[in-house]
Amino acid sequence: MGRAGNDESRPCTTERGGAVTARRRTRRAGVPLAAVVILSLLTACAEAPAISTTSDSGTTATSAPTGEISISPDDPQAFTPILAHVPVAPVPFAGSDGKTHVVYELFITNTAPAAATLDQVEVIDSATGEVVDTLDEAALVDAFEVVTRTTADGVVGAAQSGTIYLHLLFDDAASVPESLGHRLSATLPDAPPERQKIDESVATVRVDDREVVELGPPLEGTGYLAADGCCDSTRHRRAALPVNGSLTIAQRYAIDWEQVDDEGRIYVGERTDPNSYAIYGDEALAVAEGTVVKVLDGFEEQVPGTFPENISIEEADGNSVVIDLGAGNFVMYAHLQPGSPRVEVGDKVEPGDVIGLVGNSGNSIAPHLHLHLMDSPLPLASSGLPYTIDDFTISGQTVSTEAFDKAEADGTPLEYTPVDPPTSHRDQYPMDQSLVTF
Numbered sequence: 001m002g003r004a005g006n007d008e009s010r011p012c013t014t015e016r017g018g019a020v021t022a023r024r025r026t027r028r029a030g031v032p033l034a035a036v037v038i039l040s041l042l043t044a045c046a047e048a049p050a051i052s053t054t055s056d057s058g059t060t061a062t063s064a065p066t067g068e069i070s071i072s073p074d075d076p077q078a079f080t081p082i083l084a085h086v087p088v089a090p091v092p093f094a095g096s097d098g099k100t101h102v103v104y105e106l107f108i109t110n111t112a113p114a115a116a117t118l119d120q121v122e123v124i125d126s127a128t129g130e131v132v133d134t135l136d137e138a139a140l141v142d143a144f145e146v147v148t149r150t151t152a153d154g155v156v157g158a159a160q161s162g163t164i165y166l167h168l169l170f171d172d173a174a175s176v177p178e179s180l181g182h183r184l185s186a187t188l189p190d191a192p193p194e195r196q197k198i199d200e201s202v203a204t205v206r207v208d209d210r211e212v213v214e215l216g217p218p219l220e221g222t223g224y225l226a227a228d229g230c231c232d233s234t235r236h237r238r239a240a241l242p243v244n245g246s247l248t249i250a251q252r253y254a255i256d257w258e259q260v261d262d263e264g265r266i267y268v269g270e271r272t273d274p275n276s277y278a279i280y281g282d283e284a285l286a287v288a289e290g291t292v293v294k295v296l297d298g299f300e301e302q303v304p305g306t307f308p309e310n311i312s313i314e315e316a317d318g319n320s321v322v323i324d325l326g327a328g329n330f331v332m333y334a335h336l337q338p339g340s341p342r343v344e345v346g347d348k349v350e351p352g353d354v355i356g357l358v359g360n361s362g363n364s365i366a367p368h369l370h371l372h373l374m375d376s377p378l379p380l381a382s383s384g385l386p387y388t389i390d391d392f393t394i395s396g397q398t399v400s401t402e403a404f405d406k407a408e409a410d411g412t413p414l415e416y417t418p419v420d421p422p423t424s425h426r427d428q429y430p431m432d433q434s435l436v437t438f
Contacts (some may be wrong), residue, residue: 060184082116082156082186083109084202087247090168091208092176093386095230096394096428102168102176103231103252103386105240106203110156110170114190116143116198118154121164126179126204133168140164145238147247156186165238167231179206213329213387214289214427216351217438218371219257219358223278224268225367225398225414229255229432230386233401236372241311243381250332252384253373255430257358264413266366270409271305274360280367281359284333286323286349293330293377294322299361305409307365313380317370318362321355322377331378335362336371366408388427395422396435404433 090104110116118140123133135143141154146162156162170176186198228235228343236251259279260266269276299318302308317334321341324330337359343349360367374382398404407414416435430436 014130014428020193022080037253042253047194048145049067051399071124075180078200080200080204081110081112081188082184082202083111083198084182084184084200085204086205088249088383089205089208090180091168091210091212091386092173093212094173094388094428096392096423096425096431096434100170100173100176101231101386101429102129102170102207103237104166105249106182106204107161107247108156108164108184109161112188114188115158115160116156116186116188118156118184118186120183120185122183123166123168124181124183125177126181132177132180133166135164135166145240147240147242149238149240158200160253160270163238163240177209178209179204179372181205181269204376213288213325213373213385215331215387216285216390217392218285218287218333218369219282220285220435220438221259221282222395223260223262224428224436224438225258225260225404226432226434226436227256227258227403227404229253229430229434231432241380244378246381248381248383250374250380250382251372253386253429254370254384256351257371258366258408259367260407260435261415264407264416265411266408266414267304267356269411271393271409272303274301274304276411277304277360277367279358280360281337282369284355284358284371286353286355286368287331287371288323288325288351290323290325290331290349292321292343292345292349293324294320295343295345296320297336300338301360302362302364303359304364304366308309308363311363316363317379318364319356320362320379322379323349323355324377325373328375329385330374330377330382332372332374333368334379335359335368337361373394386429388429390427391438392425392430393422393437394419394425394430394434395437398433398435401433 029313032340048391084106086104087107090102092100092102094102094149119137121135125132128198137154144162144164146152146160161349177357181204182202184200184202230253236254239251240247240249258266263280267276273279298318299315319336319338320334322330322332336356340357342356358367358369373385373387376382396418398416403415
């Protein structure tokens with residue numbers, strides 16, 4: 001890359017003068033001949049210099065998910081066999097750890113006819129060129145998943161797509177760049193040795209500076225556990241689902257609220273009895289003023305301890321309520337007890353109003369309150385939005401997701417690190433595995 005060929009003025013075309021093409025041939029073993037031809041052409045095009053043009057004005061391309069990016073006729077053009085874009089612009093938010101978090105996805109497609117190994121991704125401040133964050137090969141093994149929601153050891157197969165999940169940390173909101181770019185390095189091991197390396201500048205995105213919604217508490221009491229929350233727990237953060245023709249992550253910032261008793265136990269008694277769980281039957285509260293736009297009821301409780309089988313998309317959230325908070329913000333309450341929703345479509349709610357009782361309906365393994373904020377009234381076919389909670393206290397931090405899973409499975413006391421004295425938090429998002437009092 002970056003080197004001109006012997007004929008520096010020749011455009012990258014076929015003998016017919018059109019775009020680069022290659023006929024597909026079949027071979028019984030080894031790398032297909034067409035693959036070698038295409039790989040060579042891809043690399044040759046990537047190395048060709050950009051054609052110089054002159055213009056007095058630039059143009060602006062507008063992308064609904066990612067904001068406005070300025071494009072000039074004088075910008076260089078480079079062949080990029082690995083395509084990349086940011087489907088949804090990130091919205092910075094304040095976490096209970098005192099940091100400002102920027103969470104988003106880099107969706108990539110390998111157009112080459114052979115697998116590519118991801119070597120490095122650098123996140124760049126577009127204004128200064130400064131490297132904001134770097135994911136090396138080891139980090140990419142964890143951060144990258146193919147569209148089947150499985151890890152692939154950082155390898156993007158031929159004609160395969162996947163997502164790199166990014167999580168940036170800043171000391172404060174003022175430190176977040178206005179726009180982010182990305183430098184992607186990869187290796188095509190089946191290409192000729194001198195053409196195996198790919199280095200691309202891709203996917204510039206303007207950071208979304210919208211005001212983050214502040215919510216009230218969804219519950220009232222002590223010992224609530226913010227399970228599977230943002231930002232590195234994968235269960236909600238990476239819940240990319242193909243719904244209504246798009247790959248969406250409605251649960252990007254979802255929290256499953258569970259509860260421990262005075263001895264740190266999630267349940268006492270029979271694991272399969274919902275009544276054994278500390279949170280079962282607690283009142284789920286309206287987190288803001290709004291209008292109820294959807295209520296589902298009548299689904300039976302699931303038996304705790306195992307996920308239900310063959311559950312339909314309509315039943316996934318169980319007995320549930322969606323409230324329109326205005327300005328394109330909707331909040332979702334899921335897995336309520338059957339018969340417990342106390343609101344109807346069209347009702348106006350105020351902060352603290354009882355929405356229903358915590359249950360175990362729908363796609364649930366244990367009684368809990370699932371809550372997330374989204375940009376449409378569709379619980380799955382929407383994009384998840386960050387939020388903060390106006391006032392809460394943190395008294396501990398679970399040592400790991402594995403420790404939480406063990407306590408939920410065995411009924412043994414949760415292993416956590418006490419926060420003594422407890423810390424007070426205002427207008428922040430409760431980070432994953434925090435023990436919270438509302």
